[in-house]
Amino acid sequence: MTKKKKEKADIEDIVKDQEETLVDQEEAISKEAVDSDSQTPVEEASEDDKGEGNEAQDLKAEVQNLNDRYLRLNAEFQNYRKRVEKEKTDIFKYGNEKLIIEMLPIMDNFERALSSFEEDHAEDKVLSGVKMIKKSLDDFFEKNGVKKIEAVNTPFDPDKHHAVMTEAVEGVEGETVVAVFQEGYTLGDKVIRPSMVKVSS
Structure with a gap:
């Protein structure tokens, strides 16, 4: 046998031995894993249950x-x-509160004009025209939920009335509205302007 053939044979033997060793190691590891899985100690299972x-x-x-x-x-x-x-x-x-508030002075002026006409006995046609305009405003207010606050002869209510004067009135209980200087109005159930009133003391 030549030297090269002998070296080749030696190398093949070494490789074969290593392969056999690896196979043995794999079998041993597999057997150990199976044995480990088959073992279920009571104590370990109990701890797992607690966990x-x-x-x-x-x-x-x-x-x-x-x-x-x-x-x-x-x-x-x-x-x-x-x-x-x-x-x-x-x-x-x-939503229309601002519009209504801006129109209140117009209503005030009409009411003042009506009072003046009636006091001065002005021409019936002029008075009738102003009354028609006043009625239009009344209808507009009613349609939009605006109501005049009834004040005269009612108990003074600071939420609805703004007292600018007090006066002792015979036969009238105290804290009663006896006169209105400027009408108050509500929008729905909200007072948008209190009545300016005189109250008995």
Whole structure:
């Protein structure tokens, strides 16, 4: 046998031995893994059960916490929705408040003019025309939910009346409106201008 052939044979033997060693190691590792899986100590299983129990409790607590947060958020949302609905209703209900307030002085002037005409016995046609305009304004106010505050001979109400004078009046109880200097008005259930009044003392 030549030297090269001998070296080749030696190398092949070494490779074969290494392959056999690797196969043996793989078989040993596989057997050890199977043996390890087949062993289920009672103590280890008990610890696993405890761990699973704690995990279940943690999950239950987390679910409860999320449920509480949902209920709070839902309550806040319901309150927000009610508030928005009320604001929308108020916008529709009182959206023309500024227009009405700006028209109140016109009504005041007509009422003053009517008083002057009636006192001075002015021409019937002029008086009739002013009354027609006044009625138109009255209809406009009624259509838009504007009402005059009834004040004379009613108890003084600071929410509806603005007292600019007090006077002792015989036969009239105190804190009673006895005269109106300027009419007050409501828009819906909101006072947009209180009546300017004289109150008995």
